Amino acid sequence: MRRSSEQTKALILAAARERFAADGYERATIRAIATDARIDPAMVMRYFGSKEKLFAVAAEFDLRLPDLTGIDxxxxxxxxxxxxxxxxxxxxxxxxxxxxxxxxxxxxxxxxxxxxxxxxxxxxxxxxxxxxxxxxxxxxxxxxxxxxxxxxxxxxxxxxxxxxxxxxxxxxxxxxxxxxxxxxxxxxx
Amino acid sequence: MRRSSEQTKALILAAARERFAADGYERATIRAIATDARIDPAMVMRYFGSKEKLFAVAAEFDLRLPDLTGIDxxxxxxxxxxxxxxxxxxxxxxxxxxxxxxxxxxxxxxxxxxxxxxxxxxxxxxxxxxxxxxxxxxxxxxxxxxxxxxxxxxxxxxxxxxxxxxxxxxxxxxxxxxxxxxxxxxxxx
DNA sequence: AGTGTAGGCCAACGCTTGTTGACATCCAAT
DNA sequence: ATTGGATGTCAACAAGCGTTGGCCTACACT
Structure with missing residues (x-):
């Protein structure tokens, strides 16, 4: 196979994060994300199920607040x-x-x-x-x-x-x- | 005539302001605004030309900053x-x-x-x-x-x-x- | 009474969107 | 060499959108 599915998934995810960050949910279209990732829009659906689920994964976030107990x-x-x-x-x-x-x-x-x-x-x-x-x-x-x-x-x-x-x-x-x-x-x- | 055009315009504008404020530009649809104002979507186009122009009028805004020279x-x-x-x-x-x-x-x-x-x-x-x-x-x-x-x-x-x-x-x-x-x-x- | 006009509605257009299913292609195992 | 499943493409769908043009309808005039 040309690529592993994991690689493609990562590719889609990276494009999705950029588009969602730049345009927000509505304006970031699956088609645009797919074009950025140089794959077919159908692949997005195959790997992530729906636009909503893609967003849920792409927008996973942790503040990673540091431990401040040691700080003045x-x-x-x-x-x-x-x-x-x-x-x-x-x-x-x-x-x-x-x-x-x-x-x-x-x-x-x-x-x-x-x-x-x-x-x-x-x-x-x-x-x-x-x-x-x-x-x-x-x-x-x-x-x-x-x-x-x-x-x-x-x-x-x-x-x-x-x-x-x-x-x-x-x-x-x-x-x-x-x-x-x-x-x-x-x-x- | 049942209503003056000015009244209808004001009606549309009030509904538009509410919808735009609650949903933002994309999600606030002309159809929804028209339904709120109890008129046909075509009337919105007749009176305001386009969705963009409607937004421009509905979102006109002045901060009305007070004159603070007299204040401590x-x-x-x-x-x-x-x-x-x-x-x-x-x-x-x-x-x-x-x-x-x-x-x-x-x-x-x-x-x-x-x-x-x-x-x-x-x-x-x-x-x-x-x-x-x-x-x-x-x-x-x-x-x-x-x-x-x-x-x-x-x-x-x-x-x-x-x-x-x-x-x-x-x-x-x-x-x-x-x-x-x-x-x-x-x-x- | 008849008529012009302004207010209002309806149906449809062209477009974009998310989403789907059928089809093609490739590589690894037999 | 032939299968088979994974990877990828394609065309089309149904729905929703802004937008348009034609068609009513009711009133203020003559």
Whole structure:
């Protein structure tokens, strides 16, 4: 045989990850992915069953949050920002997920699950206060997703021009405060 | 005649705004919008020419940034967050824009223009430093879009549960620092 | 009463999409 | 050399989409 099925599967998967990351679920067509992988669209169906299942495999993702217990407690914010930037740039799956979650409830639910199961536990470890954990995790998620949105998805020029280290320097203290800073007082509304 | 054309146009526009805000450009179909407005899809074409033109009208948007010159300089961050939350909740157009910009380059460009033409001038007025303006504006945009993403688009439960005032209390200082705080030192990378 | 016109509907077009089943091709084992 | 299963191609399907043109229908005029 010219190729093993495993090779072809990997070829399709690589093309799928790129297309899904660049275009999101709807606009990334099976035909385009197949063309990129230089095979027939029918092969995609044979190996992955359906477009939905292909996406599920292509967008498998782990935040790979580092063990922060050994790190200076005051450096945790910066370390987290740095880690997320690396993660966004190394793995197309996150872009695919975000681009799709915005208009696809099932994928939005997957995104919520990732944050609830991976980010929240880390926050509770750092703060030790389970009551405030959800709020603090949501704030961290908002800032992290926000910077990714303007840098990688919407491509605001000044956001693109910032170096990773400059980004870490600006966002580190923000994340640090969301994680370990005092809860602000506010008027009940 | 049963209705004036202006009434029908307004009816279509209202339905379009809702659908575009809820589903984004691709998934919001002309047929669905027409059904919501209880008219025939052909009427949409007659009154708006094409789906693209309908979106252009439905997603017209102004940030309506307030004049902040009269406000205590230290309160500007909180005032801005409050204003943006109100704006997100009052106008479907912003949700429509964000849900679409993520997978549509032309709409992403519109979003970049809105921030460049409306947010950046406000930042330069507040900081007086044109050199750092783009970076600071991008940071403000990242945090504002990030909170909107988790609250209104991805609907993270803890982000939804936060009251507007609680959100202002947490994000106000962040925006304040991005606007008027000192630029952080960082290792050139 | 008759007529022109603006508002509205219907059926169909051409296109793209995911998906399917039949057919071709190749290589390894007999 | 001949099989047989795995790899790959092809053409077509049904459905959904934006879009179009023709055809009603009801009202405001003369």
């Amino acid at each position: 407690r005051e450096q945790v914010g910066s370390a987290l920002v740095r880690h997320f930037l690396d993660r966004w740039e190394a793995d197309d799956a996150l872009q695919a997920l975000l681009r799709t979650a915005v208009t696809n409830e099932a994928v939005a639910e997957r995104m919520r699950a990732i944050f609830a199961e991976q980010l929240a536990p880390l926050v509770v470890r750092l703060t030790g206060d389970p009551e405030q954990t959800p709020t603090r995790a949501a704030l961290v998620g908002a800032q992290i997703l926000g910077i990714a949105l303007v840098r990688y998805i919407l491509a605001f020029p000044p956001a693109r021009l910032m170096s990773n280290e400059e980004t870490v320097a600006w966002l580190g203290p923000t994340i640090q405060r969301y994680l370990t800073g005092p809860a602000p007082a506010y008027q009940q509304g | 300089r230290e309160q500007v961050g909180s005032a801005l967050v409050r204003h943006f939350l109100d704006r997100w909740e009052a106008d479907d157009a912003l949700q429509a824009l964000l849900r679409t910009a993520v997978t549509n380059e032309a709409v992403a460009e519109r979003m970049r223009a809105i921030f460049a033409e409306q947010l950046a001038p406000l930042v330069v007025r507040l900081t007086g430093d044109p050199e750092q303006t783009p970076t600071r504006a991008a940071l403000v945009g990242a945090q504002i879009l990030g909170i909107a993403l988790v609250r209104y688009i991805l609907a993270f439960p803890p982000a939804r549960l936060m009251s507007n005032e609680e959100t202002v209390a947490w994000l106000g200082p962040t925006i304040q620092r991005y606007l008027t705080g000192p630029a952080p030192a960082y290792q050139q990378g």
